[in-house]
Amino acid sequence: MPNTSQANRQILLAETPEGKLAESNFQLREGSMPEAGEGELLLKTRIVSLDAANRAWMQGATYRSAVDAGTVMAGGAIAEVVQSGTVDFKPGDLVFADTGWQEYSAVPAKTAQKLEPREPLSYLLSVYGIAGLTAYFGLLKIGDPKPGETVAVSAAAGSVGSIVGQIAKIKGCKVIGIAGGKEKCKLLTDELGFDAAVDYKSEPVHKALKAAAPDGIDVYFDNVGGDILEAALFRMNQNGRIACCGAVSQYDGTPPAHGPRGVPGLIVTKRLKVQGFIVSDFYAEREKALKDLEGWVQDGSLKVKEDILEGLETLPKALIGLLAGENVGKRMVRVA
Numbered sequence: 001m002p003n004t005s006q007a008n009r010q011i012l013l014a015e016t017p018e019g020k021l022a023e024s025n026f027q028l029r030e031g032s033m034p035e036a037g038e039g040e041l042l043l044k045t046r047i048v049s050l051d052a053a054n055r056a057w058m059q060g061a062t063y064r065s066a067v068d069a070g071t072v073m074a075g076g077a078i079a080e081v082v083q084s085g086t087v088d089f090k091p092g093d094l095v096f097a098d099t100g101w102q103e104y105s106a107v108p109a110k111t112a113q114k115l116e117p118r119e120p121l122s123y124l125l126s127v128y129g130i131a132g133l134t135a136y137f138g139l140l141k142i143g144d145p146k147p148g149e150t151v152a153v154s155a156a157a158g159s160v161g162s163i164v165g166q167i168a169k170i171k172g173c174k175v176i177g178i179a180g181g182k183e184k185c186k187l188l189t190d191e192l193g194f195d196a197a198v199d200y201k202s203e204p205v206h207k208a209l210k211a212a213a214p215d216g217i218d219v220y221f222d223n224v225g226g227d228i229l230e231a232a233l234f235r236m237n238q239n240g241r242i243a244c245c246g247a248v249s250q251y252d253g254t255p256p257a258h259g260p261r262g263v264p265g266l267i268v269t270k271r272l273k274v275q276g277f278i279v280s281d282f283y284a285e286r287e288k289a290l291k292d293l294e295g296w297v298q299d300g301s302l303k304v305k306e307d308i309l310e311g312l313e314t315l316p317k318a319l320i321g322l323l324a325g326e327n328v329g330k331r332m333v334r335v336a
Helices: 130-143 161-170 182-190 205-212 226-235 263-269 279-298 312-323
Strands: 008-013 026-031 040-049 077-084 094-097 104-108 113-115 150-154 174-179 196-199 217-222 236-244 273-276 306-310 330-334
Touching (some): 008 312, 026 312, 040 094, 040 312, 130 161, 130 279, 150 226, 161 174, 161 217, 174 205, 182 196, 196 205, 205 226, 217 226, 226 236, 226 263, 312 330
Parallel strands (some): 150 174, 174 196, 306 330
Antiparallel strands (some): 040 077, 040 330
């Protein structure tokens, strides 16, 4: 158990960003060591998950409360139980919890999810964690792809998108990935097995999608919103399905001047299903999903891409880089 007199390094959201997120919006400090009361867990943070949603939390309440200036930056992490105030957990257990950006935290035990140890440990955040489960449920439960259909996914080289495309291929679909940069697009087709890739940085997306999907798109998995969502909407086939996972184009800096145009008419005339979701909507089916994901990883049909940085102090820069599209696969920071 840590000495209660020792420092607990923390990263605060020092001020709410008004424009693009900057390192100056954060502050590294040494806080006091927390203690676990009855029904609580004292956790040691091992690996912190970085997600575009971290930025959205600074703008206001979403599916969780907003992060206020002057408080520890929120974030989920794999953590190790150091002290337990409940019989349901014991020291040494691994959990996923909202630890925040700090080395130690005290959280209600009922909010922590016990994890089965796996190697590498990082897979508990990527393919067997929020990224893999989000891809699995969003594609299969909302997108409902059928063999032979065309599936398109934005942010396709990111943590969720890279898994979505591979699952779609496993299910017998033609897959088009939308990503930023030639290197990412090459990775999608050459390493991850996508049928085509659209580089939104070098070509108009609507024209590229028309060329890549001349017969239209049946399922679109949206991670970005904005103009790319608009381009995909115009390529959707009748009775197409759109799984809305995120809108990273809206999170950082000045939002676009307009949203997708012509949406109501397209949804009606093409009988589109457009549904937003968060991964916890489907946690009742989590064990089945993990069994499938593990099987695909073990037989080589699902390749895992990760982007791991080291040290608590790198978290602000790592999140800023994530929002700028630096990462390939799941970005995370190893703290201990």
